[in-house]
Amino acid sequence: MNDIQLLIDELQKFRDARNWKQFHNTKDLALAVSIEAAELNELFLWKTIEESEQVDKNKLKEELADVFAVALLLAGKHGFDVKEIVLEKIKKNGEKYPVEKAKGTAKKYNEL
Amino acid sequence: MNDIQLLIDELQKFRDARNWKQFHNTKDLALAVSIEAAELNELFLWKTIEESEQVDKNKLKEELADVFAVALLLAGKHGFDVKEIVLEKIKKNGEKYPVEKAKGTAKKYNEL
Amino acid sequence: MNDIQLLIDELQKFRDARNWKQFHNTKDLALAVSIEAAELNELFLWKTIEESEQVDKNKLKEELADVFAVALLLAGKHGFDVKEIVLEKIKKNGEKYPVEKAKGTAKKYNEL
């Protein structure tokens, strides 16, 4: 089995052991992604870019893992193939950000 | 190669073709996770839980893929093994939310 | 003095007593708004709309006050007149969402 499916299986096993599927509707799972993302960002609040690179790696791993966990539960709920949807998005972003226009600039696609 | 590493490789190839590594510091990648998470949530704003389940699947795939993309770039930057950090977090959450206490309740661990 | 300026003055007094102005750059203040907003949202995670209306009012007051506090510090830093910028935005939104088109629908302006 691939790594992503293995993680989704483990997360669903964890969820089902606690009878939490009833709470995991699409809207709240998306909200959970945002809340976990904010906890990740809190590690860097009031820190310079340089200080942020010195973040405690264990804390970073934990907060990032939480983001992956809820995002994987959302993908799993809808039966999405994460590899496929990310590869498709890379392809689509390649059209929005063609190399010749996007190289070396952080501008948004609608400003290129 | 496993799926997760394949995705990180593709995302880094995309990034490097555009010379974007210079912008991808840890703090801004974390911020990008939050911004993509908010775009995901916008799909459900002012929608009931039932309406949210009827979300356009293509839009959901795209917004969720964006969250995965930036989270994977952040994991890749730090050389994290996503499978490992998520499995570790599941284990840790199992201690915070023991089955006998957490079963069937959406309470936070500090309220159990 | 009007209420908004009074609050900005009090918040800046608080900040300056702690010598925190050095941390309050525009980017981090904006990030703080997002983080406080996520804490506000956490009150409603896994809760239905009906359950959310029964939220503990004191917690809601505190989390919402935190959002206002950082948003006011950001406005104060740039010398914005909050009354003026909100009234201007209402006017602008009136053009994006004309009554005859927007009445009774939660659609975004670009879908009207």
Next chain:
Amino acid sequence: MNDIQLLIDELQKFRDARNWKQFHNTKDLALAVSIEAAELNELFLWKTIEESEQVDKNKLKEELADVFAVALLLAGKHGFDVKEIVLEKIKKNGEKYPVEKAKGTAKKYNEL
């Protein structure tokens, strides 16, 4: 009338003219605060702290006004006195961050 109440009145007039009260439940208003906060943050993504200070002031005004607008609608829905809740939070934060401990440090209260 004070500035804050005037803004809440204008926002509610705008809302009612469009028959939007039906969508403005507490949970979705909180979600809207987060989404508007993310749009505010997007102005600074991939930008240094110095570049962020050079942000387009009109864009900053608009995004910040959107945050205030939804936060004020949420406060108005619950009949909160914004001046009072912010002053109370300042007082409470003064206890969490006593001057002698918090001066010149960006540490969280639980790390002081």
